[in-house]
Amino acid sequence: MAQQALSKNKTFDWITLSVYFSLVVIGWFMVLSTLYDPKAPYSFMDVTTPIGAQSLWLVFSIFAFFTALTLDWKFWNTLAFPIYGITIILLILVLFLGKEINGAKAWFRYGFFSFQPSEWAKFGTALALASYLSFFKTSVTNTNVFAISLALFLGPALLILLQPDFGSSLVFLSFFILLYRRGMSPWVILVGLSVALIFVFSLMFTPFLVTVFLLFFGGAILIFDVEKPQRALTIVATILLVMIFLLYQNEQVFVIFPALAGFGYYLFLLMKSRKFKIVGFVIPVLIFASAFSYTSSYVFDHFLRPHQQDRINVWLRPDKCDPRGSLYNIIQSKLAIGSGGFQGKGFLKGEMTKLDYVPEQSTDFIFTSIGEEQGFIGSLGVIILFTILLIRCIIIAERANLEFIRNYGYAVAGILFFHFAFNIGMTMGLLPVVGIPLPFISKGGSSLIAFSIMIAVLIKMDMARFRSN
Secondary structure, three states: OHHHHHHHHHHOOHHHHHHHHHHHHHHHHHHHHHHOOOOOOOHHHOOOOHHHHHHHHHHHHHHHHHHHHHOOHHHHHHOHHHHHHHHHHHHHHHHHHOEEEOOEEEEEEEOOEEEOHHHHHHHHHHHHHHHHHOOOOOOOOOHHHHHHHHHHHHHHHHHHHOOOOHHHHHHHHHHHHHHHHOOOOHHHHHHHHHHHHHHHHHHHOOHHHHHHHHHHHHHHHHHHHHOOHHHHHHHHHHHHHHHHHHHHOOOHHHHHHHHHHHHHHHHHHHHHOOOHHHHHHHHHHHHHHHHHHHHHHHHHHHOOOHHHHHHHHHHHOHHHOOOOOOOHHHHHHHHHHHHOOOOOOOOOOOHHHHOOOOOOOOOOOHHHHHHHHHHHHHHHHHHHHHHHHHHHHHHHHHHOOOHHHHHHHHHHHHHHHHHHHHHHHHHOOOOOOOOOOOOOOOOOHHHHHHHHHHHHHHHHHHHHHHOOO
16 A cells, blocks of 8 residues: 555656646735735635635636546546537637627626636647547648648637637647647748748838848848858858948848849859759749738738737837837836846835736736736746746656647647747737736636646646556
8 A cells, every 4th residue: 555655646746736836826926916905905805806706716726626636537538529619619609698808709707707718728629639639640741630730729719819819819829839749840830930020020120121131031042052152151141241231321222232133143043053943942932922021011001900000019119109008018017027126025015016007917917016026036936937837748748658648748838838928028028918818827717727727637647657558
């Protein structure tokens, strides 16, 4: 009996459990700090108040966590698609029966109780995609398998986008991490990142300049295919220096001439060498990329609503934003984080938090409260905890002896990474404000319970590696 108890103790991932509870406790105290009312110090015991409701959700999440631990991992594999189907139905119903809050029809609400299906859709999609990719001889290098995999997570993402909730729908792109781990070509991610960068640069600068530098980089690829590396590098560096000089002189119109001259020269050398295939590949790509750049700029100016433009401008072009309008949130967020200094002002002593200078400070901008009250040390501590949790998810996935568990581990790691990176990034102005909560810490019952179950299921699955198949 003692040996069995010792074996069971070794199989349980106490590190992941400890990190989970640490984040949950930190989250409750930070939500309490943002909602604290000195006139009602015990309001956390009143479920009709926001902090009281969060306390109740905390109890429910811990209960759900331990309930999930009691269920065999095979339960989740068996019911993966039924759970996924239920979440899809809920996403459809919320579009018609949901309560609109902050411009998004994303919640079912009854009295003080609210429920957000998109948070559960992430869990359901993680199960369904993990189950599908664990089927016998299923490979993402197969076109049909890849298409079905895309449909499994882009379908709910589209439904969430219709609410509209861009932030939650963006999280579903995290499943590309799982597909990459399963053998998806890195070119898919490279193309996706390239398209995103073209969009960003088209707004930061102009489509004209983007086209010029596309010609330059396209030509650089061509010249290295026909010239010796040292000579090719010399030519490319010379053209680049000329272009930079013209930009420095504010002669943007003339920048295209060295780019065109270099590209024409590279093209001539390739045609002379009769390397038609690479020419036939590079030129259509450049045409498409340039057209996409101009299209991105046009869509941004003519199709996006003003508040949507403001969110992107705050991130990419803050000089075009009103400091007292769209830029106000980020300015106050940065000030709050910076005012905490190294050690912070102390629990319940954040002036900017108490005076409500930072909007949505208990939900999307909860990290500003951590920065103000706990300072650099507290902020770094939270970041370290999330990093450890992500590493544990990957370790659990890699040491799993079952494909379903490995797939699920990477799915959870991807979801956590997107939430963690985007939430902290947007509070610092490094990423656009898209309304993504910080897992376990931001106020919200649906998110807290969904992530609690997600981690509990992963811990339970990890224990399966010590059992025979």
